[in-house]
Amino acid sequence: MKQFTLWMRQVMPPKWFSLLLAGCYFISIVVTQFVLYWFDLYDIQEETGLAHLPSFCLSLFAMLYGCYRCFAFHPIYQDDYREWLAQTPWSYTKPLPRGPLFLVAQDFLILGIISLLSYCHSSEHWHLTPALFFTAHSLMCLISFLLIRKFRSAYVLTFVFSSLLYFHAMPVLLLISVAIMSIISHLGLRESLLTFDKWSGEIPYFLQTNNQTAKEVARNNTLGWPYDLMGPVSSPAKPNREWTIAIALLTGWWSFSVIQQITDGPEFLWLMISIGLWVWHAPHFLIHML
Amino acid sequence: MIRVENVTQHYSVRPVLSNISLMIPTGSRTAVIGPNGMGKTTFLSVLAGVLEPQRGHVEIDEIRRRSTVENELALRKKAVFLPDRCYLPKMRTGREFLLGVGRLYDIDELRLFEHAQRLFNLFNLTELADSPISNYSAGQQKKISLASALITEAEYLLLDEPFSGGLDPAGILALRKVLARLSEEKGTTIVFTAPVPELVAENADRLIVIRDGQIAVNNSIQELLAEAGTNGSVEQMLNEKIFPESEQNVSQYFAGGVA
Numbered sequence: 269m270k271q272f273t274l275w276m277r278q279v280m281p282p283k284w285f286s287l288l289l290a291g292c293y294f295i296s297i298v299v300t301q302f303v304l305y306w307f308d309l310y311d312i313q314e315e316t317g318l319a320h321l322p323s324f325c326l327s328l329f330a331m332l333y334g335c336y337r338c339f340a341f342h343p344i345y346q347d348d349y350r351e352w353l354a355q356t357p358w359s360y361t362k363p364l365p366r367g368p369l370f371l372v373a374q375d376f377l378i379l380g381i382i383s384l385l386s387y388c389h390s391s392e393h394w395h396l397t398p399a400l401f402f403t404a405h406s407l408m409c410l411i412s413f414l415l416i417r418k419f420r421s422a423y424v425l426t427f428v429f430s431s432l433l434y435f436h437a438m439p440v441l442l443l444i445s446v447a448i449m450s451i452i453s454h455l456g457l458r459e460s461l462l463t464f465d466k467w468s469g470e471i472p473y474f475l476q477t478n479n480q481t482a483k484e485v486a487r488n489n490t491l492g493w494p495y496d497l498m499g500p501v502s503s504p505a506k507p508n509r510e511w512t513i514a515i516a517l518l519t520g521w522w523s524f525s526v527i528q529q530i531t532d533g534p535e536f537l538w539l540m541i542s543i544g545l546w547v548w549h550a551p552h553f554l555i556h557m558l
Numbered sequence: 559m560i561r562v563e564n565v566t567q568h569y570s571v572r573p574v575l576s577n578i579s580l581m582i583p584t585g586s587r588t589a590v591i592g593p594n595g596m597g598k599t600t601f602l603s604v605l606a607g608v609l610e611p612q613r614g615h616v617e618i619d620e621i622r623r624r625s626t627v628e629n630e631l632a633l634r635k636k637a638v639f640l641p642d643r644c645y646l647p648k649m650r651t652g653r654e655f656l657l658g659v660g661r662l663y664d665i666d667e668l669r670l671f672e673h674a675q676r677l678f679n680l681f682n683l684t685e686l687a688d689s690p691i692s693n694y695s696a697g698q699q700k701k702i703s704l705a706s707a708l709i710t711e712a713e714y715l716l717l718d719e720p721f722s723g724g725l726d727p728a729g730i731l732a733l734r735k736v737l738a739r740l741s742e743e744k745g746t747t748i749v750f751t752a753p754v755p756e757l758v759a760e761n762a763d764r765l766i767v768i769r770d771g772q773i774a775v776n777n778s779i780q781e782l783l784a785e786a787g788t789n790g791s792v793e794q795m796l797n798e799k800i801f802p803e804s805e806q807n808v809s810q811y812f813a814g815g816v817a
Contacts, residue, residue, distance in 0.1 A: 274688065357662060465627060
């Protein structure tokens with residue numbers, strides 16, 4: 269038992285957090301049963317939505333756990349950890365001392381238990397629990413890719429995210445999309461860790477001068493007020509054509525995915541109009557934001 | 559051997575280290591002392607490669623720090639830096655942390671397990687070995703961070719204030735003896751900072767004093783003692799060299815009208 273506890277502890281959230289969520293889950297069961305009994309609503313419990321309350325709690329837990337698994341273990345989100353790690357001879361082939369960043373057997377065990385409980389409460393919507401876990405985890409991965417400037421992984425992941433909207437009512441297709449999304453997240457994480465020494469710029473961490481030096485260099489290069497106004501002004505970076513088209517496709521696809529959720533009509537036409545509009549207006553501001 | 563060549567490091571316009579050059583022999587135990595804010599930690603950070611000096615460079619075993627990624631990774635394996643407040647993963651147990659650190663330094667698994675247990679015994683942490691670090695007191699956290707430096711089996715230990723941070727007398731005694739034996743038996747080079755001279759005489763065989771960005775003293779303790787003559791104690795001699803104005807400040811304080 270002790271071995272199992274130690275094994276599970278590698279990925280488990282803090283005890284107070286797990287207890288809080290378990291408490292919410294049990295309270296939701298008690299409240300649901302009490303209301304159903306008190307107002308005699310057993311016959312119409314599906315219509316009232318009360319039957320889904322415990323399942324909702326489990327989905328919420330799955331979502332928070334998905335976020336936690338990336339946020340608590342990814343060095344990009346933990347400044348002290350990242351700085352310490354950068355002073356050690358850590359490289360991608362060695363395990364991360366804080367705990368595994370990639371999903372491991374313990375995660376699937378926890379997710380399996382939550383999904384099983386969810387199925388017991390609602391056999392129709394149980395698939396939303398694992399889907400929310402992987403979506404939340406991938407979302408945190410996506411943010412990490414943007415912070416590390418791994419735009420290719422972020423782009424592909426954003427593209428796949430929209431398919432969740434499209435397939436949300438089709439369990440099998442939704443779970444396939446989620447699986448694809450998780451594979452992309454995994455590959456993106458792998459790529460990020462492989463280039464750990466270059467997170468703070470194109471020059472490897474080991475060869476950079478310290479921040480103080482960089483700041484001083486920057487200061488020495490300025491003319492000082494008010495002469496800065498006479499100095500050369502750096503023009504905003506021009507987005508290249510490939511990225512403009514890629515962003516247009518992405519925003520077009522997202523627009524289409526959202527529009528087709530709220531309107532009925534010729535879907536293909538909506539897609540073409542959305543992409544066409546975005547390509548036409550070349551969304552420079554989006555590229556500048558990146 | 560650690561070689562420091564013409565190192566200059568300054569924060570903004572305040573120079574902390576000015577054109578410092580020195581050598582630290584292999585297998586020595588060197589204490590770096592000096593008044594607060596005079597650059598002890600900066601000096602150690604430059605040795606550790608955490609800071610890149612504005613001028614000059616540091617070499618360890620003739621490999622220049624921060625020269626290439628491969629060299630720097632090799633040096634990080636060889637020279638371990640333990641800051642005053644070391645990062646500790648609070649949700650992991652002490653044992654998990656030590657094993658994790660050992661794996662970073664490619665220590666053989668069997669030796670690693672056995673060494674971790676010996677370190678827990680050394681610092682009286684055996685009962686807490688499998689508890690999360692968040693349950694440790696400040697002194698126990700200091701002990702586990704010291705253990706994390708020792709488990710690396712590195713040839714160079716760069717320790718910032720290893721004797722402070724709530725370490726109990728048993729911990730201080732254990733650390734002193736371990737550092738002495740590592741240096742004598744395994745030839746480990748140890749460089750540590752200390753806030754007070756009292757810790758120097760028994761724990762170091764060399765002394766570096768940094769004052770006003772310069773090396774005021776860089777010598778072996780034996781030679782310094784010989785220089786001071788037989789009349790004065792080591793502490794007295796160090797106090798005169800490091801804090802020459804302290805006696806005067808105390809006199810001025812009481813002369814200022816204390817009843």
